[in-house]
Amino acid sequence: MFSLQKLLGKGDKFFTLLEASAEEARTSVLSLVRLSKSLDQPAAKDELAYVRQKDKQITREISAAVYSTFVTALEREDIEDLSNALYKIPKTIEKFSIRILAAPQHVRGIDFSTQISLLERATDVVLELVKLLRKGMNLEKVKDLNDKLQFLESEADNHMASLYKDLFSGKHDPMQVIMLKDLYELLEKVIDRCRDAGNVIAHIALKHS
DSSP states (O other): OOOHHHHHOTTOHHHHHHHHHHHHHHHHHHHHHHHHHOTTOHHHHHHHHHHHHHHHHHHHHHHHHHHHOSSOSSOHHHHHHHHHHHHHHHHHHHHHHHHHHHSGGGTTTOOOHHHHHHHHHHHHHHHHHHHHHHHOOOHHHHHHHHHHHHHHHHHHHHHHHHHHHHHTSSOSOHHHHHHHHHHHHHHHHHHHHHHHHHHHHHHHHHHHO
16 A cells, blocks of 8 residues: 555645546536436536536646646656546547437437446546545555446446347437447447546556555
8 A cells, every 4th residue: 555645745736636527527427317318408418518618627727737746646647647538538428418419309218327327337436546546545445446447347348239239120210320329339438438547547556556
């Protein structure tokens, strides 16, 4: 185990900013849940765009601080790698929202709940991992949480296989097939972004163990 807060103190701004970014990633998934239940409400899309904008600002602050801070608790490249991985979560979710609202008539009645549930669980794990940075990382705990992310990604892959099977069964309109394939794959990418964030933190933990 190592304790980063003993190196520079619990108030290190990078911990706060990275935690805020992980919180926004989690919030974007909660907004996605509301969007999936109210496709006719533009407020849902606005909420996702607002979350993305907030996280974009946090990412800019992290990038600026990386170059202006003399001493950092984490290596600069690790901070940027983690920041970029976290930023891509709400960014990809916003892409999903834009496309689903472009033609809602093709997705009414389609059940995205399994993928979204996996995303909720994955972003919970990512947030827990990011908070370990401030607390001082236990390598065993990091490995356990990262293994959970790998499991969730595997579950998402298995679910994608069943979605593809249904999609190409011939019972869907060709336009719907094109749109749903794109939407399913965007949600799959969000899981991948969560995995990427977990891998960065696991890498940091290994370097400091």
